[in-house]
Amino acid sequence: MKGLVKESLDLDGLTLKSDLPVATPAPWEVKIKVLAASVCGTDKNIYKSSKSPGIKQAMTRYLASEKAYRPIIIGHEFCGVVEAVGEREKANKSEKLPSQLLVEPGDYVTAEMHISCGRCILCRNGNEHICSAVKVKGVHMDGCFAESVIVPYKNVIILGKAGDQSLIPPRIAALLDAFGNAVHCVQEADVRGKSVAVLGAGPLGLMITLLCRHFGAAKILITEIVDLERRFALAREFGAEECFDVSKGSEKLYKAIDASSVESNGLDVVFEVSGAAPAYHDAFKIVRNGGLVVLLGLADKPIDGFDIAQGIVFKGALVKGIFGRKMFETWQMMRRLLATERLALKRDLAKIVAARDYTFDNYEEAFATLIKGQEMKLVFVPGSS
Numbered sequence: 001m002k003g004l005v006k007e008s009l010d011l012d013g014l015t016l017k018s019d020l021p022v023a024t025p026a027p028w029e030v031k032i033k034v035l036a037a038s039v040c041g042t043d044k045n046i047y048k049s050s051k052s053p054g055i056k057q058a059m060t061r062y063l064a065s066e067k068a069y070r071p072i073i074i075g076h077e078f079c080g081v082v083e084a085v086g087e088r089e090k091a092n093k094s095e096k097l098p099s100q101l102l103v104e105p106g107d108y109v110t111a112e113m114h115i116s117c118g119r120c121i122l123c124r125n126g127n128e129h130i131c132s133a134v135k136v137k138g139v140h141m142d143g144c145f146a147e148s149v150i151v152p153y154k155n156v157i158i159l160g161k162a163g164d165q166s167l168i169p170p171r172i173a174a175l176l177d178a179f180g181n182a183v184h185c186v187q188e189a190d191v192r193g194k195s196v197a198v199l200g201a202g203p204l205g206l207m208i209t210l211l212c213r214h215f216g217a218a219k220i221l222i223t224e225i226v227d228l229e230r231r232f233a234l235a236r237e238f239g240a241e242e243c244f245d246v247s248k249g250s251e252k253l254y255k256a257i258d259a260s261s262v263e264s265n266g267l268d269v270v271f272e273v274s275g276a277a278p279a280y281h282d283a284f285k286i287v288r289n290g291g292l293v294v295l296l297g298l299a300d301k302p303i304d305g306f307d308i309a310q311g312i313v314f315k316g317a318l319v320k321g322i323f324g325r326k327m328f329e330t331w332q333m334m335r336r337l338l339a340t341e342r343l344a345l346k347r348d349l350a351k352i353v354a355a356r357d358y359t360f361d362n363y364e365e366a367f368a369t370l371i372k373g374q375e376m377k378l379v380f381v382p383g384s385s
């Protein structure tokens with residue numbers, strides 16, 4: 001089969017292979033034919049791995065050394081149709097679960113691509129999303145930028161039985177991994193009636209903005225440094241009142257917050273989504289005493305000059321890191337939110353994604369488009385040409 005492989009971490013780019021072996025699922029696994037897969041910041045960092053020490057470190061985390069790296073298929077955001085179910089799971093059919101809950105060939109699905117160990121104390125206590133031995137498909141093991149992908153049965157999320165795509169169309173279903181990160185952020189922060197800042201107006205920052213509005217935030221500010229016109233236009237449409245260009249510093253942002261929060265001395269909740277060093281300084285500067293900073297962005301290296309005493313201790317600030325989605329509360333919430341037509345989330349999410357589809361054959365063009373910032377998010381449709 002066809003797929004995009006990361007052959008060497010020392011070299012940028014990917015390799016399109018057309019002779020990848022088609023695996024059969026193990027007894028506890030499911031094989032899924034990929035209908036659509038979306039590209040995210042992590043994939044972009046894998047693409048230019050020679051300049052991303054953080055991604056090299058992440059991808060070789062479970063290996064004896066960087067030299068022990070073996071090529072894998074990348075990609076972790078997708079949706080597809082079940083082709084085969086492993087023997088053990090097929091046998092489970094005899095258990096008295098309603099058939100709606102059973103994963104069967106032909107079902108329209110997506111999957112949680114964080115594979116937790118299921119054995120550690122965190123997994124056993126409902127904290128699988130922070131399992132200390134978690135492996136990510138497309139980062140540590142073969143992912144979904146291929147014609148098919150294999151995942152554990154328990155990680156499959158049914159979107160429609162017997163191929164029914166009416167709940168969520170494939171171009172949006174391919175984004176659920178990313179959207180789940182945004183939903184998880186807002187799940188962890190009660191934004192009702194509160195003042196909020198979102199640092200970074202890329203796809204995730206925009207999704208968080210949209211959710212904050214729907215979850216009842218009183219006021220939303222957003223910052224960005226690139227592609228300002230398009231990103232700020234969408235941010236405003238999604239509910240941001242004020243947008244700040246922080247490419248040349250954050251003075252304007254600080255002034256605006258000082259002026260608007262004399263009483264509260266800062267903002268109630270700050271979401272850091274960019275991973276950029278200056279944004280961490282901004283986050284802890286603009287959060288109010290006792291406020292919450294939610295960290296989703298991945299900084300590629302330690303943050304220099306961060307003042308923990310001023311930024312966190314004296315402020316009594318709360319800090320919450322978000323990694324992936326809660327298994328599986330976030331998925332359930334996402335499903336409910338997307339099914340609620342009144343929120344029009346499918347319509348709005350579509351505005352973040354490039355209008356045209358890409359195939360694996362034109363992956364170089366796809367990645368160039370993302371790296372140059374011409375598009376924020378795009379979708380591979382393996383079957384199209």
Ligand SMILES: [Zn+2]
Binds near residue numbers: 042177178
């Ligand atoms: Zn992703």
Ligand SMILES: [Zn+2]
Binds near residue numbers: 117122132
């Ligand atoms: Zn575990």
